[in-house]
Amino acid sequence: MKLYNGGKIITGLVIFLGLFLTPLAYNAGKAAYSQPKLKLPVNEKECVESKEYMRKNHMQLLDQWRDWALRDGKRVYVNSKGKEFEISLQKTCMKCHTNKAEFCDKCHNDASVSPYCWDCHIQPEGLKK
């Protein structure tokens, strides 16, 4: 069997593979992704649920919270350990996590999510003109 234009095809393939693999080569020496350093509340030890649960599910929890508070009129959350929290983004989450920029934003910037909540909800840092 004979490969017509073999030289050209092989060179082409090599160039293609080279280009295709540049992103890997480019990132080769760099450190792997690591969680951003978050500013955690100083005087509190525990979140409304476990750290793992919050990390994974805080968006769903917030979504449920607003339906419970506004549509069902139930504004107290009993967590899985039986502890009670007021259902409120500004009065509960942000009373402990008083630094949105060093907490929520840190993760969200990394993950390229920008929740639109702060178009209306007032962040603990306050609003500036």
Added chain:
Amino acid sequence: MSHTRRNFLKFMGLAAAGLCAGSAGSALAAAEAGPVRAADALKAKRWAMVIDTTKVGTKETIDVLAKACHHAHNVPDIPTKQNVKWIWAASYDEAFDQPNDHGNDAMEKREFALLCNHCTHPPCVRVCPTQATFQRPDGIVAMDYHRCIGCRYCMAACPFGARSFNFMEPRLYLDLNNLNKEFPTRMRGVVEKCNFCVDRLAHGKQPACVEASNGALAFGDLSDPNSEVRKLLREHYTIRRKPSLGTEPGVYYII
């Protein structure tokens, strides 16, 4: 043991009982996380308001109520026709659809505090395509701003002009150093209105305007014959706005 039909049924019955007990036990053991109502929340079958217009009948006195309300809910003050308002003052002719030529002087000059009527049959709720505005079991016509798409059908449907649209970014017209940080603002493109202070009732507080009114406004359960609002309605002549439309407003005016 012989395989009789009787033994078979006994065995099946026992097994079923065991299954029931098992699942009941595990349901009791797992403390389910979820929402409950606050113990001090104010409850009613049908919330209603009675406004004594002989006591709050001027622009100045109504402005006191508006100030309290608008501060509590971060309502902006925009100096154009596109202003946002939850409670405001209006003349008799604007408020009621029974114009009366040559009425008495007191009535001609009086101003009336207008707000969302929290109707029993709210037309705004019927037209809302996303159920962003809905009626709670206690009669309050509430807004879920998270679902509002700004179509303004509700504004067209409301016969009382109780709803405002955020034509522009409301934060540009709020005093950012004097916000109520316990309550959100709104954003450009959503409709808003009085919420009968659901946020305060949930924590055992009377509405902000009632608190600021020095007793001229009363708030209570219309379905309870012993409530303050029912007492006032028994003792005074009251009217409601545009009764002919059949929306059954929940705000009554002592004339």
